[in-house]
Amino acid sequence: MQIQHQVHTAAQQPERAAQLREGDVYRATIKERKGNDEAVLSIRGREVVAKFEGGIPASDRATIQVTEPQGDVIRVKTLHADGQQPRTNEQGSTGRQQELNQTLRQLGVQQPTPELRQAASILMDKGIPLTKEAVQELQRFMNEGKPEERLQTVQAIANKRLEVTANHLRAVHEALHGRPLNQVMTDLAREMDPEFKPQPVEREGVERDANRSREVMPQSAREHIDTLMRQNGAFSSGTIEQVERTMRQPEQLHQLAREQLSGSLSTLSTSVQGNQAQLQQTLSLLEVVNHAEKTLQREPSLEKVLQQIQSQLSGHQELTEAIETDLNKVMESARDFQEKGRELKARQELSTMIQQIKEVAKTSEMQSLTVEANTYVQNEQFQTSVEMTSKSIAVTTVTxxxxxxxxxxxxxxxxxxxxxxxxxxxxxxxxxxxxxxxxxxxxxxxxxxxxxxxxxxxxxxxxxxxxxxxxxxxxxxxxxxxxxxxxxxxxxxxxxxxxxxxxxxxxxxxxxxKIMHYTAANERALREAQLPSQSFTSQLNETARGPVQEGSPRAMFEMVRGLGLNRDSEVAQQLASGRDQQQQDSSQRDLKTTLLQLARGEEEGSRVQQLASQALNNVTGQQLLSRSDQQGNLQSMFFQLPFLLEKKVENLQVFVNSRNEGQQVDWENCSLYFLMETPKMGEIGIVVSATERQLSVTLKNDKADFQAKMEPLVEMAVEKLGEIGYSINGIKYTHLSSETEKTEQETEKSRQQPVFTEKGFDFKI
Incomplete structure (x- = not known):
């Protein structure tokens, strides 16, 4: 499946090569000479006609400054030109420094540092224009931190052909060298809610994975024992019996636990059913309706829902004959819908009926109360009805x-x-x-x-x-x-x-x-106040939990959307379609939008505002680093995705290199690198290279038992990849650091994040 490159930002406009500004400095190539002072220049991949002040330089490569950008023929002056004679390395280095010094002096920097000269050289070699404003921002940026990291940021901006601005420098640097996004967002969530704890995935999914892992491990044990018996010949009967007894123990214990649990639940169920009639008679109609309502919301089996609602409501002394007749009709209708496979429609019918009975119960109960109690109940009932109206609307929307x-x-x-x-x-x-x-x-x-x-x-x-x-x-x-x-x-x-x-x-x-998840999301959207401080924690939790269905590409895409990595392109599409601002705000429920609101709405300099700005820069930097290069043949992308691991939000870094096929990633021929930190196994790196849909996978970690623990999981992944058209060429396991014998400090130094080079990210560790 062809994956379209949808990650954009507002800065990602078409190349500005033809929109030259006065004072801009470029490295230009003379393509054609037209007399003594006019020539066709190639600037940033585009050809323009230029008139030189003082004549055309003799060499074909020169650094020029735009003096008059208007008109069909722009005016430029030569700052310096490449020499005609070859230089020695030392002369060439000295000459290049002099040229850069001269250029930077023209732009207002009289004593440039070696780091600033190197940064300017990187940008000019890529055709990035230098202006006085850009050089000032660049000088300020290079003086603020580690030169090596700062130069890597400049190289990334040059490779993506981004304009040199404070926002671009800050965002790209934050994404490459700032605090991991998961840490910043977790701190921000706890700043707004000190009791914030990420919610784990559904228990059903955990139990399913645990059962599958348990099945894999006994099977592996059996295969291992069979191999030993083949290699070593016959064992004694006592040994074989002991091994078989040991192998049966986990399954027997698991089965015993299930039987005991099942028996306890059966006893409890019988007890509840025996007392249900007496519940039925002592509770008010409103309380019984509330029970029925919760049953409809929480019970996944529609058959059980019908049975319990029938037993809870039918024959209640406060129900009129007409309402009970209507209830029986709705129950029959719901069963008909169930037989036709239209479960959502059946639940909607039941929900509507319950709401009607609830209104009757409210009226009946309020008539029997005093004026003061009646006022209290009205307020309470109003709050409850708002929530249930949200639920009803959400279910209707999903239907x-x-x-x-x-x-x-x-x-x-x-x-x-x-x-x-x-x-x-x-x-x-x-x-x-x-x-x-x-x-x-x-x-x-x-x-x-x-x-x-x-x-x-x-x-x-x-x-x-x-x-x-x-x-x-x-x-x-x-x-x-x-x-x-x-x-x-x-x-x-x-x-x-x-x-x-x-x-x-x-x-x-x-x-x-997915239906339950979709319904819950609609209900939450209707119930929640739209204050960013109230919605951020739930949005972070939703994003960190990741795709609802394992292995689902659409769910993964929705996770990226939820983070806001393609927010700007979607906003642009909405503006182009003529939607008003209110519609745009209501449709944008991603984390980047919330971070923008927090960064703008919180008090300047507050802890929340600082953390929101830091996280916002990180997300924007990812967008810039994933920008599609119109002039290059290669496409590189970078993501930091928060994900939930053992009740903690961790960070998954994803680096992508691919051929650029019209702003599309070539899924059949690409390289991906995943880097994550885990509590038990430490740092794990996974390199995936696809060539004509043939995958080569390398898993990297420094733990001695890494391969043994990963192999069962890898087998499952291989099976899923095969279902969508990939085949595995080979799987290798290796160390993450170059030498495991190094001290902890040296090992930490030997680990490096993939470096952003001209050809994309370098995955060498």
């Missing part, structure tokens, strides 16, 4: 969305199968010449499919199987496109037919977990 998504999926299905059928017929008709006729429609189909996976709302609720099948279809169509380009039309046609059949058989199946 409507689900119906629309189902229709959208069927429409997508029809469009793709129709397109693939046409591609199939074109290939059969034109055979070896099919590439010219079929390629445009095939590319359109791939783009439509990829957009559905990453951009449409369908994948927000689709189950994991459907999402992976769509990814597999995209991967196969990319392969068919390549085969067409090689003239292998029969193989391409076979793949197109297979994908067509796959898409035709797809069925849009929403995931229950």
């Amino acid at each position: 409507e969305k689900l119906a629309q998504m189902t229709a959208d999926f069927k429409s997508l299905q029809r469009d793709i199968t129709r397109n693939l059928d046409l591609v199939n017929r074109q290939i059969e008709q034109f055979r070896s010449q099919a590439q010219h006729h079929s390629k445009p429609l095939l590319e359109t189909t791939i783009k439509k499919l990829d957009n559905a996976i990453l951009r449409s709302e369908m994948m927000l609720l689709a189950d994991m199987r459907t999402e992976r099948q769509l990814m597999q279809a995209s991967s196969q169509l990319h392969e068919a496109k390549k085969l067409l380009g090689k003239g292998r039309h029969q193989e391409a046609n076979r793949i197109v037919r297979e994908v067509q059949q796959l898409v035709e058989q797809l069925n849009f199946k929403p995931s229950e977990t």
Whole structure:
């Protein structure tokens, strides 16, 4: 699947090579001479016609300063030109320093430091313009900290061809060399809520992973014992019995615990059911309705919901005959919807009925109270009704969305199968010449499919199987496109037919977990006050918990959106579409937007304001470092993603190198480096290199038992990667530091973050 590069910032405008300003200093190449004082110059990859003050320099490379940028022919003057005769290394170094000194003096710095000269040289060699303002900011920046780190920041700005401004320098430096984003955000959350504790993922997911790991470990033990028996011949019967008994113990203990727990729950359930009638009679109708309401919200099984609501409400002495008749009708209707697989609609019907009964209960109860108590109850009931109205609206919203998504999926299905059928017929008709006729429609189909996976709302609720099948279809169509380009039309046609059949058989199946998550998010959005200080902790917790479904690319994309890494491009799209500011603010619920509000709204210099600004700079720096280079053939990206690990927010650093294919990352040919700090295993690095969808993976850590602990997890990951079209070339394990025998201090020095070079990030450790 082709991943579109969507991370932008407001600074990412088209290159300004043609928008030269008076006083800007550039390194220019003379492409064509037109007389004694006029020439065609190449500046930042664009050609402009320039008139030289004092004549054109003899050499083809020169440092020039713009004196008059207006008009079709700009005016420039030469600050210095490359010499015609080759220099020795020493002469060349001295000469370059003199040239840089002269340039910097022209821009207001009379005594430049060696670090400033080096920074200016880096920028000019990349075609970045130097102005008086830029040099002043650069001088201030270079004097504030470690020169080596500061030069790495300047190199990153030059490689991304960013304008030299205080904001760019500060943001990029914070992302590369500042405190990890997870630490800053955790401190900010605790500053606003001293009791902030990240919430772990759902218990079901933890138990599922634990069960799977438990199954993997006994299986590995059995295989290991079988190997020993084959290698060493027969063991004594006593030894074999002891081994088998030992292997059975974990499973037996686990089974015993489950049986005991099941028995306890059964006893408790029987006890509750036995007393339920007496609960029923002593509680008021309003209390019974509240119980029924909680049952509807919390019980995942609709069948149990129907049973419990029936037993809780039916026959209550405060229910009128008419209301009880309506209740029975709704229960029958809900069961009909359940049989048709429309569970959300059934729950919506029940919710509406419960609200009606609740209103009746309120009226009845309020009539029997004194005036003072009645006032208190009214206030309390109002607060409760606001929350439940939010719940009702949220469920209604999800139901409507689900119906629309189902229709959208069927429409997508029809469009793709129709397109693939046409591609199939074109290939059969034109055979070896099919590439010219079929390629445009095939590319359109791939783009439509990829957009559905990453951009449409369908994948927000689709189950994991459907999402992976769509990814597999995209991967196969990319392969068919390549085969067409090689003239292998029969193989391409076979793949197109297979994908067509796959898409035709797809069925849009929403995931229950995703539906619950989506409903909760809508309810929270309706209930929560929109104050940044109140929403930040919940947003951080949501982002740190990561994708709801393991292995889901769409969930991962939503996590990146939640952090705000593509906020600016989405705001620009909203402005272009003509939406008003209020709509934009309500639709932006990402962390970057909240950080902007905190940085602007809190008292200047306060701890909250400082932390919000620090985190904001980090996020903006990531956006700048992930900027698409219009002039380069390579694309590099950098992310710091907070993730929850053992009830603590940790930091996952992601470095990406790829070919630049029209602002797209080439997913079939790219390199990724993941770097994370874990409480038990320490720092872990994972290098993934993809070449024609063949993956080479290297896992790095300094612990002696690292490989043994990782292998079961790697096996699961390999299986998932295979499902979406990748195959593994090889997996290697190595040390993170170059020499494990080094002292702790030396080892720490030997570890380095990937350095931002001209070709992207250097992953060497």
